[in-house]
Amino acid sequence: MASGVKPRVKVPKTAAAGETITIKTLISHKMESGQRKDKEGVLIPRSIINRFTADFNGQNVIDITIEPAVSTNPYFEFEAIVPEAGEFKFTWYDDDGSVYETSKQITIT
Amino acid sequence: MNIKALLAGITCFGVAGLAAHAGQDAKLSIDGEVLTTQAAAPAHTENLDEIYSGWLFRSGETQALQLDDFDNPGFVFVDQAIDEYSKVDGSAGKSCASCHENVEDFAGLRPTLPRVEGAELVSMEDLINNCRTERMGAEPWKWSGGKMTGMTALIGVQSRGLPMSVAIDGAAAPFWEKGKELYYKRVGQLDMSCSNCHEDNYNKMIRADHLSQGQINGFPTYRLKNAKLNSIHARFKGCMKNIRAQPFKEGGDEFKSLELYIASRAEGLAVETPSVRN
Numbered sequence: 001m002a003s004g005v006k007p008r009v010k011v012p013k014t015a016a017a018g019e020t021i022t023i024k025t026l027i028s029h030k031m032e033s034g035q036r037k038d039k040e041g042v043l044i045p046r047s048i049i050n051r052f053t054a055d056f057n058g059q060n061v062i063d064i065t066i067e068p069a070v071s072t073n074p075y076f077e078f079e080a081i082v083p084e085a086g087e088f089k090f091t092w093y094d095d096d097g098s099v100y101e102t103s104k105q106i107t108i109t
Numbered sequence: 110m111n112i113k114a115l116l117a118g119i120t121c122f123g124v125a126g127l128a129a130h131a132g133q134d135a136k137l138s139i140d141g142e143v144l145t146t147q148a149a150a151p152a153h154t155e156n157l158d159e160i161y162s163g164w165l166f167r168s169g170e171t172q173a174l175q176l177d178d179f180d181n182p183g184f185v186f187v188d189q190a191i192d193e194y195s196k197v198d199g200s201a202g203k204s205c206a207s208c209h210e211n212v213e214d215f216a217g218l219r220p221t222l223p224r225v226e227g228a229e230l231v232s233m234e235d236l237i238n239n240c241r242t243e244r245m246g247a248e249p250w251k252w253s254g255g256k257m258t259g260m261t262a263l264i265g266v267q268s269r270g271l272p273m274s275v276a277i278d279g280a281a282a283p284f285w286e287k288g289k290e291l292y293y294k295r296v297g298q299l300d301m302s303c304s305n306c307h308e309d310n311y312n313k314m315i316r317a318d319h320l321s322q323g324q325i326n327g328f329p330t331y332r333l334k335n336a337k338l339n340s341i342h343a344r345f346k347g348c349m350k351n352i353r354a355q356p357f358k359e360g361g362d363e364f365k366s367l368e369l370y371i372a373s374r375a376e377g378l379a380v381e382t383p384s385v386r387n
Binding site for chain 1: 179180182184185188189192336
């Protein structure tokens, strides 16, 4: 597992049914592109987050494929419609097979 | 506030324009808490009437990054420091949290540093490294290294919103005098002092840079130019290089005295740690 990986998300705690909310996500990750060389001139192997998904109550909201050109600490901001109370689940997939997950509850006012 | 409004202020009213414009439409409000970015200059800062946070001199986009802790990239490093805080290191088998259970207890520390302990002036970096070597039996961190700036940001953010207030009398007086001397002393190939830019010419453009008063109430600060947290002393070093001077050593007596003097010039401004600048 890459070191210092920490997912952060910002989701409103409450929303009106059918409201469009803004979700912000960021994961701290060095996103090694696989193009760089170390001091000895040896290629540093690629190590990036290659996929990010968000699900709401089991239904997929967004599914992103990430390529090596994406810079360090990838940040995604997107909108989602909230039809009912439930849970947002966010998942990041690392090149090395690690999976980082976090979830946020949202209630309807 | 946007940069246009600020620039309009400069052309219309000169330096007074900052007060007229920035004060009216730029409010540094984080999660509903409004931070003081402008105050009457303390009595010992004879050559200024008002003091302004560096935040007021930045463009609207840069300012916006500091309004929300999620958007503030400095918090990536604060989060990493939270993990570091409870990580055991060194021969004593202790972490920061072994002695200082709640990091929240450090509220109020940032605005009072640097301070005199014994016969020495100590900065937050000294306190952290002292804990590491004396209590934890661990290696000291580099003054401006990633772990150090993350930790100073974590401890500093506990005091966010509190007014800067360092002691400059008593035992601190000689250090303060030395810092003041350095502030006004011309050095380097360009023969400039801190005051030439940050006192005589703040709020003017120095080519593409908008000069601030050089206040340090937001440090360690996340800079867009290098995408990391920057310590106060690293910033001093950058300034000295800009004027083609041989920089003092980070963590040395000169920079600590200068840190004390400049911190005293910010008396009344809110701690903004970790701030965002360009």
